[in-house]
Amino acid sequence: MSRQALDAFAAGIESEVLEAIEIGARSGVDKRLATLTEDYADADALRRLAGQVRQHTLDHLDEYLASAEERLTSHGAQVHFAASPDRALEMILDIVRASGTRVITKSKSMASEELDLTRRLTEEGFEPVETDLGEFVVQLDGDRPSHIVKPIIHKNRRDVARSFERCGLGDYDDDPETITRRARAYMRDKFLDARVTMTGANFISAESGRVAVVTNEGNARFGLAAADVHIVLAGIDKVIPRDRDLALLLSLLIRSATGQRITSYVELVAGPRLADRPSGPREMHVIFLDANRSSVVGSDMAPILRCIRCGACMNACPVYRLSSGHAYRGVYPGPMGAVLGPLLAGNEGFAAVADLARASTFCGACRDVCPVDIPIPDLLARLRARSVREGVILARAGVPSMAGYLLLARHPRLWRLAMGLGRVLDWLPLRRLPLASIRAWFDSRTLPRWRGAQFRKDVKRGRREQEDG
Amino acid sequence: MADDRESVFASLRASLGRLERRTPYPDYPADAATPPARRGTGPGLFRQRLEAGNTIVIEGADALAGLLRDRGVRTGYCDPDLVPLLATALGPEFELRAGFDRNRADDYEFGITRASAGIVETGTLVLKDQHTSDRLGAVAPWIHVACLEGGRLHETLAQAFDDLGDDPNVVLVSGHSQTADVEGIMIHGVHGPGEQVCLLLESEKETETGP
Ligand code: SF4
Numbered sequence: 001m002s003r004q005a006l007d008a009f010a011a012g013i014e015s016e017v018l019e020a021i022e023i024g025a026r027s028g029v030d031k032r033l034a035t036l037t038e039d040y041a042d043a044d045a046l047r048r049l050a051g052q053v054r055q056h057t058l059d060h061l062d063e064y065l066a067s068a069e070e071r072l073t074s075h076g077a078q079v080h081f082a083a084s085p086d087r088a089l090e091m092i093l094d095i096v097r098a099s100g101t102r103v104i105t106k107s108k109s110m111a112s113e114e115l116d117l118t119r120r121l122t123e124e125g126f127e128p129v130e131t132d133l134g135e136f137v138v139q140l141d142g143d144r145p146s147h148i149v150k151p152i153i154h155k156n157r158r159d160v161a162r163s164f165e166r167c168g169l170g171d172y173d174d175d176p177e178t179i180t181r182r183a184r185a186y187m188r189d190k191f192l193d194a195r196v197t198m199t200g201a202n203f204i205s206a207e208s209g210r211v212a213v214v215t216n217e218g219n220a221r222f223g224l225a226a227a228d229v230h231i232v233l234a235g236i237d238k239v240i241p242r243d244r245d246l247a248l249l250l251s252l253l254i255r256s257a258t259g260q261r262i263t264s265y266v267e268l269v270a271g272p273r274l275a276d277r278p279s280g281p282r283e284m285h286v287i288f289l290d291a292n293r294s295s296v297v298g299s300d301m302a303p304i305l306r307c308i309r310c311g312a313c314m315n316a317c318p319v320y321r322l323s324s325g326h327a328y329r330g331v332y333p334g335p336m337g338a339v340l341g342p343l344l345a346g347n348e349g350f351a352a353v354a355d356l357a358r359a360s361t362f363c364g365a366c367r368d369v370c371p372v373d374i375p376i377p378d379l380l381a382r383l384r385a386r387s388v389r390e391g392v393i394l395a396r397a398g399v400p401s402m403a404g405y406l407l408l409a410r411h412p413r414l415w416r417l418a419m420g421l422g423r424v425l426d427w428l429p430l431r432r433l434p435l436a437s438i439r440a441w442f443d444s445r446t447l448p449r450w451r452g453a454q455f456r457k458d459v460k461r462g463r464r465e466q467e468d469g
Numbered sequence: 470m471a472d473d474r475e476s477v478f479a480s481l482r483a484s485l486g487r488l489e490r491r492t493p494y495p496d497y498p499a500d501a502a503t504p505p506a507r508r509g510t511g512p513g514l515f516r517q518r519l520e521a522g523n524t525i526v527i528e529g530a531d532a533l534a535g536l537l538r539d540r541g542v543r544t545g546y547c548d549p550d551l552v553p554l555l556a557t558a559l560g561p562e563f564e565l566r567a568g569f570d571r572n573r574a575d576d577y578e579f580g581i582t583r584a585s586a587g588i589v590e591t592g593t594l595v596l597k598d599q600h601t602s603d604r605l606g607a608v609a610p611w612i613h614v615a616c617l618e619g620g621r622l623h624e625t626l627a628q629a630f631d632d633l634g635d636d637p638n639v640v641l642v643s644g645h646s647q648t649a650d651v652e653g654i655m656i657h658g659v660h661g662p663g664e665q666v667c668l669l670l671e672s673e674k675e676t677e678t679g680p
Contacts, residue, residue, distance in 0.1 A: 020652075027653050039504035046502060052495045059491035062481045075637060083473035091472065133659060134650035150650065157652050176651040180659055187660060188609070192571055210633065218608060218646035218661020224638065225604035226571070236477065244499040247627035251502035258649075261507075262522075262591040262626075265661065266641040273637060274598050278569070279605040280638060290477045298484035 003398040003440040006359045010323035011443075017154050021146075021324055024153035028315035031259025032369065039255070050252050051373030053245050054306035057206075058297050064206035064239045065288065071209030075271030077284040081236075085115040088289050092117070092198075092231060093124060095285055099229045101126075101195035105187075107213065107220040108132040109200025110148055110309060111233045111289050113331040114344070117198075129190045131219035133183050140167045146325030146333060149257045149311035154324055187219075197223030197281070199267075201234035202308070203249060204286070207242040211286065213267040214254060221265050230269070230281035236288045237297075237305040249308060252371035256310035292346045304339045304379055306372040313366035313376060319359045328356055335366035339379045350386075355395040357383035398440040419453035426450050499627035503590055510589045510624040512669070518592030523644030523657070525666045530558030533614065533668055537563060537579060540664075545579035546606035551616060555581065569606040579612035584642075584667070586621040588629045591643055594667060595629060598638040613662035615642065618670045 036043045057064055069079045082088035092115075096104055104121060106112065106128055118139055121128040130139040134151035138144065140163045145151030152160070161174035169182050191197075199220050203212040211232050213220045224230060240249060246268075254260050273280030296302055314320040314334025325333030330341040330353060338356040345353050357380045360366075366376040387395035408415045426449055431442045485491075507518075516526050527536055533555070537543070547555060547565035556565050569577065585597040594615045596607065607613055623629040633639055646661030657663050 024653060039506070041505075049495055049497055049501060052492060055492040056494045059485065059488060062478060062485060065481070066478070075635075080472045081474040081477045083476050087473055131660065132650070133648045137650075150653075152650060157654075160651055176654045177656050179651055180648060180656040184659055188574065191660070192574055208633065216646070217648050217659035219659070221604075221608050221640060222660045225608045236481075241494060243630045243633060244627060246630045247499055247625070248497070248502045251626065262593060262641070262643045264642065264644050264646055266643075268633060268639040268641070269637065270633075270635070271637040273604075277598060277601075278603050279571075280598065288477070290473070290480070294477055294480035295484055297481060298487045 003443070004355055004358055005329070005394070005397070006319075006323055006327045006355070007398065007440070007444065009327040013324055016156065017324060018322065020156050021153055022321055024147070024150055025315040025321050028150070028257075028259070028311065029369075032256050032312055032315070035255045035259045035261065039261070046248070046252060047371055047373045050248055050371055051303075051306055053240065053248065054308070054372045055303065057240055058237065058302050058305050061236065061239065061294075061297050064241060065236055067206040068204050068209055068239050069288075071205075071207070072271065072284075072286055075209055077209070077271050077286055080285060080287045081290065082287055083290050085289065085291055088233060088287050089115050089117065089120055091285075091287055092121075092233070095229065095231055096121070096126060096196050099195050099283075101229075103190055103194040104128045105131050105191055105194040105197045105219075105223045105227065106135075107197075107199040107215060107223060108135050108151070109198065109233055110331060111200055111235050112198065113145065114289070114291060115233075117233075129187065129194070131187055131191070131223065132215070132217060133180065136183060136187075137163055140164070144326060147311055147314060148309050148332065148334075154326070191222045191226045194223070194227055196229045196231060197227035198231045198233060199223065201232050201238045201286075202253065203240045203246060204234060204238050205241075205243045205246065206239050208270055210243060210246075210268050210270045212246055212250065213269070214250065214263040214265070215267070216258075216260075216264045218265055220267050224267060224269065224281065225279050227281055229283045230272075230285070232269075232284070232286045234286065234288060235293055236290055237293050237307075253308045253310050256312040256369065256371040292344050295346075296343050300382060301339070301343055301379055303374050304336065304343065304376075306374055307336050307340065308372055310371055312369040312371065316365040316369045318361060318363065318365070323359070328359070329353065330356075335360065335376045335380070336374070339376060339383060342383055351390070351392045351394065354383065354387040354390075354392040355397065357387060358395060358399070398437050400435075400437045400441060416453070416456070419456070422450045422452040499631065500625045503625045503627065507590045508624065510622055512622070515587050515589045515592070515622055516669075518589060519587075519594075519667055520592075522592035523647075523665065524592065524594070525664065526669065527666060528669045530555055533666075534559050534563070536666065537612075540578075540612065542578035542612065544576060545581060545610060545612075546577045546603065547581040548583055548602035548606070548616075550602065551581060551583065569603045569609070571605060574605070574609050577606070577610040579614060580606040580608075580610040580662075581614040581616065581668075582607040584615040584617045585639075586623055586629065586632070587617055587667075588623045588626055588641070590625045591641075593626075593629070593641045593643045594665075595623075596640040596642060597634075597636040599636055604638070608661050611658065611662060612664045612666060614666040614668050616668045616670050
């Protein structure tokens with residue numbers, strides 16, 4: 001294979017899609033930066049603080065998870081643990097069958113994507129309805145979200161209007177307000193019909209068991225007003241130590257995700273409704289999904305589990321912007337997905353997605369924007385090293401041999417000679433060399449003019465100047 | 470339902486057992502993320518922040534009658550405890566229903582419920598289950614009127630999180646329902662209210678402090 005799977009995918013993307021992604025990602029970058037700069041003199045200090053809170057939680061996850069379970073149970077919620085996505089699906093099916101519902105309303109949840117939940121509930125004869133507008137369009141199209149915060153970043157209003165028309169939600173009209181009103185009207189009946197509503201969790205406090213869910217649309221809020229049963233599906237990594245940490249983490253999450261200071265709604269759910277209230281779920285289930293997370297804590301890859309799913313790293317990533325989230329072939333796209341995807345795939349699944357760690361220029365933009373200070377480039381480098389150690393063929397595709405570099409790097413004289421002669425490269429027709437991997441490399445890159453040997457010269461000159469005083 | 474609790478915890482403990490050192494919990498003030506420019510409290514600042522965040526602020530029942538008249542609406546849900554107070558003040562022109570019939574959800578043009586507190590930092594209304602007579606009445610109608618009596622204010626988000634108590638369902642509401650999912654264009658009124666109103670029933674004479 002002469003090129004990386006991600007490069008091959010990127011080469012086939014239509015320019016309209018790339019343009020939509022570029023606009024969406026850039027506005028995310030700009031809004032985040034504007035709010036953080038206006039609000040904080042030293043946002044980096046806050047990022048480090050939040051990173052430490054998250055890392056502390058992961059390093060004590062057994063205790064905090066047990067505490068969250070105990071608190072939730074004491075409030076009348078039922079807590080379940082699922083080792084794998086399939087086990088979580090079984091648990092969800094048991095709950096929805098017992099409820100007697102057919103319609104299930106669902107708020108956005110990336111964990112549910114790990115289960116391929118909407119499709120599988122439909123196969124089982126239920127009618128799951130994605131109520132987040134973006135996720136609803138994804139569902140209508142049988143598509144996949146391509147961004148963890150903006151699921152349809154890859155679509156423009158014309159695409160959405162065509163989907164609505166095709167699915168019988170009115171004649172073609174690409175006015176975003178009309179689209180939104182139609183979705184509202186359609187979804188209201190579903191909300192009122194559904195006896196079960198599902199949400200993810202942005203955070204779960206170990207101190208109180210409180211589940212925090214942020215939305216702007218109010219879909220989680222409507223679901224939590226209209227349904228009888230509430231199912232929360234959350235990775236075990238969503239736990240945080242105390243309620244007080246919510247102020248710090250929500251402030252950073254929301255600013256990093258949308259550039260807002262707070263979303264329209266923050267739901268804080270600790271259990272079923274008060275007995276004397278006429279509406280709200282009588283039953284609450286929290287399913288903690290492991291899916292290999294427990295083997296990542298305690299390892300040198302654990303920092304990726306600090307992730308609070310803000311999407312800032314993908315907005316900032318030049319590779320994501322030129323390849324789209326779908327190029328990452330999994331639930332989680334962008335820099336965080338390139339790390340998390342191969343880890344959640346477990347030892348058995350690693351080889352099939354290990355190439356994702358190559359989807360980076362190592363520019364470090366992801367690390368610089370991450371609200372929980374995850375050193376994503378370091379983690380990618382560790383995954384690359386692992387794929388080499390394990391001899392993963394897929395991850396080597398399109399990567400030129402490093403044997404020449406190895407030889408030079410081990411022999412200083414040869415290195416000096418090569419640096420001197422390197423100027424020749426400016427004149428050689430490298431692009432035309434009959435080597436597939438070199439051609440693939442040049443497909444998307446240009447070599448700058450040769451500047452080799454400059455470093456040695458500068459060092460020598462510095463030394464001379466020092467000696468001369 | 471059999472679940473995988475034991476295997477998940479066993480795996481976690483095995484992984485964590487490998488750690489030589491565990492990251493300590495950092496010592497930090499709970500309001501570390503409150504921007505300096507957003508500190509300060511008092512009804513005036515609160516009102517300003519609410520309005521900046523798409524919440525319409527009105528004072529007194531007359532103002533409410535004016536707003537509802539202006540929107541051309543007359544039938545809505547109202548917290549039964551507030552009906553005696555508001556029905557007289559609003560007059561017979563408006564029909565306040567003290568129950569929310571979910572089979573006729575579209576009949577309710579507005580919903581009036583109580584808010585438990587406000588957060589000055591973010592211009593937020595706190596709706597606790599113990600003070601919300603019907604969650605559906607607050608979320609389903611196009612206009613939601615949250616009555617804040619006595620002006621209970623938290624200066625920061627951190628203070629509000631410190632005061633959650635054991636309420637099973639607290640919603641922080643900052644403005645109307647909105648989406649930017651289609652080409653990033655902001656549209657209001659997706660599933661929740663398209664207009665969020667805060668009715669201040671008696672403004673407390675609190676001392677105003679600036680940021
Ligand atoms: S890795 Fe960091 S920047 Fe990327 S989604 Fe997670 S929290 Fe956000």
